Amino acid sequence: MLEKLKQLPLFIKAQQYYVSLGSRDQLALKVLTVFLLVIILVSGILIPSYQYALSAQEAYRKGVDNLVCMQNNRDRVSTNAPANRNGSLLSIVNSTAQSARISFKRFEPVGENNLNLWVENVSFNNMIQWVEQLSDQYGIQVREIAVDRQANSGTVNARIVLEG
16 A cells, blocks of 8 residues: 555655755654644544543433432322323313313324324413323323414414323
């Protein structure tokens, strides 16, 4: 590989130029080359590596803090879920939605424990209160939600995946 490099016209010209320089200029070129290599090493490898290590440590600390918080609240969350409910997931969701003035455009049961819902032009505040009621009173959790703002202030379209 080094032999092929030595045969390149650019390398030959650079070598001839280097040889034609005086000894002080050759020394200056060597020092400059080493200096540039150090700059490239520091700015291209060491600094980004150090910054990545710092951000990884910060992410780790945040993750540990979140874990501690979740562990501290585990008992509180697990005791809030009702032990039993009267009715199926669909019947509970339907009856609570009526009292919250929410009507479904479409619903799709997925297995026994999941329900996909599509709602249109509903009050965002009513929808959030309804979802909170489902969680607090019946232990039904939102697994996924996609909300699109509508032209009317405070109204949204949403796709909700409930689990419970």
